[in-house]
Amino acid sequence: MSVQERKERERADRERLIVATARELAEQQGWDAVTTRRLAERIEYSQPVLYSHFRGKREIVGAVALLGAAEMATTLRTASSAADGPRARVTALARSYLGFAERNPAVYDAMFRLDGGLVFAAEDTPEPLKDAFAAMLESLGEAAGNSVHPALFTEVFWAALHGLATLTRAGRLPPGDAEKRVELLVSRLAMM
Amino acid sequence: MSVQERKERERADRERLIVATARELAEQQGWDAVTTRRLAERIEYSQPVLYSHFRGKREIVGAVALLGAAEMATTLRTASSAADGPRARVTALARSYLGFAERNPAVYDAMFRLDGGLVFAAEDTPEPLKDAFAAMLESLGEAAGNSVHPALFTEVFWAALHGLATLTRAGRLPPGDAEKRVELLVSRLAMM
């Protein structure tokens, strides 16, 4: 049944197109501008086609989040693998995390600020999300110190980075001292 | 002109009613449920009345945020003033901050997650926001350590608390170890 295979392939292509277009539109004009009508127009299909791929807008956000998580994981691993020593790895991870958030604000929002209907911190958490956390843990675990569980340390470090990323971008923190804040965070939290 | 005074008083009362009702509705059913129609119905006026007090929904969110900031400032000051010594004050501040965020999620969102059209970290930042930051600085400044500016330290500590608050509530962090995370954060960040 080569016909059916082709149809499935085309369907998968179109699904990727939807997700990529949603991401693109969100990065260009923010998630508020990602409406089902505009999205449908951009992919040159009618609105109901979206609903044959996803249950609703929320699931599209979730799909962008999964894509972003995979991308973030490789970004973090690339950055920390280029650093020498535990301390440098922690700094590299922090910088590349914040850099990713700054360069891809819409994807970051899809992952951590919006509701994409994804399950976090549980057994049935999707693989890309688990892997992004694992990527952080790989670099941070060795800086947890003796009496602290690496996962707990990673959670706290991650939360601090997340706070810096969101507050900075929302204009809640003065934009100038970003690098100083990273240095302070790393020097105090990391034990080595 | 007693008549005019009465009218101004009644207008101010109604404005407070709008803000309180918006807050109440948001805490009960989330900000998505706070629509201008529902809000108008609850205060027993028609929709356009809202627009004679506020430019739009965003400004109503901003008003709730200001109210919440003042409340948070007194909450934080009360908690830290009951603690003995710098270290205990930092712990008390962290716990009361997270407690406030947990007890008043909608107000917290209005302050730090939603766009209420408020200016942060600038000269024309509204007084309640400045004061809430000042309340944090009062307890945290003495734990900054020698070579770190108290304001910078407060920013980083605040960002970490904000990350913990938002990630926990969004289900991004396992709910069980919240207290352990606070302890780790305080013990590593605070210098004394």
Added chain:
DNA sequence: TCCTGGATTCTAGCGCCGCTAGAGAACAGG
């Protein structure tokens, strides 16, 4: 080559949203 039946896609529309123009009611001051 032409049917045909199922899969696919579209048009049209539902109830809701934030917001506003203009009609109408209310009321203070003469």
Added chain:
DNA sequence: CCTGTTCTCTAGCGGCGCTAGAATCCAGGA
């Protein structure tokens, strides 16, 4: 009791997420 202003409401605009049912397409068989 008028009257002019000030306030409030009704009604409606365009856009939202989402969906029922009509229209179209097309693979597979006659």
